[in-house]
Amino acid sequence: MSALLSVRGLTAGYGGPPIIEDIAFDVQPHEIAVILGPNGAGKSTVLKTIFALTSIASGTIDFDGTDLARCKTSALVTLGVSAVPQSSNVFPNLTVDENLDIGTYAAPPADKVATHEKVLHLFPDLRAKLKQPAGELSGGQRQMVAIGRALMCEPKLMLLDEPTAGLSPAYLERIFDLLLDIRKTGVTILMVEQNARQALQIADQGHVLVNGRNFASGTGKELLADENVRRSFLGGAAT
Template identity: 45%
Template sequence: MLKVENLSVHYGLIQAVHDVSFEVKKGSIVSLIGANGAGKTTILRTISGLIRPSNGSITFMDKAITKEAPQKIVAGGLSQVPEGRHVFPGLTVQENLEMGAFLRKDGEIKKDYQQVFEKFPVLKERRSQDAATLSGGEQQMLAIGRALMSKPKLLLLDEPSMGLAPIFIKEIFSIVQEINQQGTTILLIEQNAKMALSIADQGYVLETGKVVLSGTGQELLASEEVKKAYLGG
């Protein structure tokens, strides 16, 4: 579904991503793990069209998207939940969800609202509330729900557990698995390596902008190198 080949990204003279290659198969969960500064967010932002690469190619659903505008990428079926959630303050929960469906012109939007509310009952209870007044966990649910309103085939999740209480982290990862089981492919980046790899079909370890290790989620969980660096073992 997604193929990233020899991707390099610069911020001025600083190279943040070095010849990174990986792929995401339809129906899978793929996790990119690594410390802060490893290049994870830069890779997702480049896939979404928010940053232009200095080299390499990105193919989504057999179509080159390396030079596509972000709105065209979203319309094509790829949506991102950004790090830090970034819900729209001053807009209600309902209005934030409406923004997720902004590019759609089909007749199933109302039905999809209901599906989001079924997945996140707390959002239904707070649908008229200013999104900025939600708790961190509730804002993360809203950010995911907003992305789902674009009907993505591939959902990019950037640090969904960041800053959340353990009970919310467990719930968010359970929801990610449920979304995947209902047919949406997931590309997940996370500092919580244990949680991310435990649900991943495939994983890639990033260090200073390079892929240094790859394997199935279970293979990486069992790796002594990963244990020492990311799992405290």
């Protein structure tokens, strides 16, 4: 099987010294891949670089035969990549429905009504809140709106930066269950997560970054069992 996303030798930053250096990893079609690592390791920068929001010094980002390192953000959505940023990811003054609709602007789906219905099927809680401003929702519901909006363009690959940040353990489980449901619909997911142990339980592949470089990669199971990774990032003994 050939990778949907293949990152090689990626070095990028924000105009000064590089923040990520020589990063390499693959994401296979229909998998959930998770990027882990300490605060400031460059996890968000990797996602932002794939989404053409940083300055690339070298490397390639092959997505389905196109090098995203040469693309502008506006072109990415048309190619089938959507993103949910780490914070401020809904328009608080717009209703839930308007927030979802914005997801169709850059790359309208073939059948907008059917896609809208599919998204509400994944997030039934949002159905009763469609006319409510997104700013009035709970953190977990807002995250669902942000993920729902990213799905409205029928992406092949969804980039998610800390989808469970600030959520209760119960909501975290709901979001992770939703990601598994989303994967079943054929969407490939690349996400950054702080809740490393739980994320590795649902992930097909994990990639640990330290100081802007690859530290370890493996299946969720392999990384959960890896002594080095466990000691440094998972808080000690295996459970």
